[in-house]
Amino acid sequence: MQHGKYRFIAGFLVVPLALYAVFVIWPFVQSIYYSFTDWTGLSPDFEMVGFDNYSKMLQDDIFWKSLQHSVLLVLLLPLVTLGLALFFAFMLNVGGRRRKGAAVTGVRGSSFYKIAYFFPQVLSIVIVALLFQFAFNPTSGMLNSTLKAIGAGSLQSDWLGDPDLALYCVMVVLIWSTVGFFVVLFSAGMASIPKDFYEAALLDGASRITTFFRITLPLLWDTVQSGWVYMGILALGVEAFTAVQVMTVGPGGPDYSTSVLPLYVYQTAFRDAQAGYATTIGVGLLIVTMLFAAVVMRLGRRERLEF
Template identity: 85%
Template structure:
């Protein structure tokens, strides 16, 4: 029976593992191999150059700028997004005033708020980036027009054209477009927490602040940790690339102020025709992503709570 069981498991997993190895693992191996060559991506001929691409990368000022911007995104974006999502989800589910039929309830209109927060998720990131590109227009964009309407004509920033503001504008768009997903995710987690816990805490005189940090957050910690890793990968991946590519001038902003690692990989490979060097930057991006995930999982490790 045991032999038949293992044969069934191997037969069941063989095809998925083979496809995963072919379409995921093998491209990674190819990228690492090409990073040691001078392949242009336009010709089948190339030569090995050893660690030449890696030495060039370490001396590349644009690479270090891109890495710095990506690290800013990976540190700030999960913090702001998950913090807002936890606050909104808590208020929607258990942060409302006590009512006649329920000791613990969300704020009034919580169903509407869930739909409103989730709405950006139904929009493509390309559409979101285009909409905010128009909104940040310094001449007739919605934001500057609103400032002028309330008498702040002298406050008219060149949002995406200012090297000090452009990256924060990108962050704001990414927060707006992703926070709704985590509001719904955390709301589902909070809905599974027994209301008896909150009622007992309220009887003991605990307030919202205490119940959040002593009940809600510990019981949602696994979900928050997974969300942190997901947001970090998003900040280092396609979402950040698409937003910067569509929204900012260049693209990459004035003086490379919004250039992130995925965008620099794309530009190096398809604009400059330096595929081997692009794969070298891609290897660095892979290392940063794995290091981030490992650090979050290690620092966020705690005893599992069951209820």
């Protein structure tokens, strides 16, 4: 009987595991293999070069610039995005004034605000990047025009053309396009927390800030931790690549000021026809991503709270 049960379970698992191995594991293995070659990506011919690509990568100034920018994104993006999302979600669910028959409630119009915050998720990141590219235009963009109209012309800047500002402009776009998703996610989590917890805390004299740090955040910690990893992967992956590629000019902005690792992999493979070296950079990106996920999961580990 037990033997038949395990064979039945294995029959269900063999197909998805085989598909996972073919479409996920095998491409990683191939990438690591090609990172030891001088493959151009256009010809079937290549030669094994050992660790030459890795030595070249460690001496590549553009690689280190891209790595620095990617690390900056992976540190700041989750922090700002999740912080804003937690604040908005808390206000929408718990931060409203006391009303008749309900001691704990969200702000008025919270349903509308949830839709408004989530709206950027409906748009493709390419469309969002294009819209903000027009907004940041130094001559006819909405931002500089607004600053001029309100008499703050001295604050006008060539936003995407300034090496000191370009990456932060891209970061603003990524925050704007993703914060709504986490507002809805955290709102769903907060809605499942019993209102009795908040009402008891408020009766004991706790402030809204105290209830957030003593009740809401501990009970949402698993969701926040997962969101942190997810945001980090976005910052190291396609979202950051798309925003930089669409919004900034040249090879990763002025003087590579917005170059990130995914963009550098793309440019090395398809612009420079150095697919072997590009996969080496990709291996470096994989290591950074895994290290980030491991650190977040390790530092965020705590005893699970249930209610």
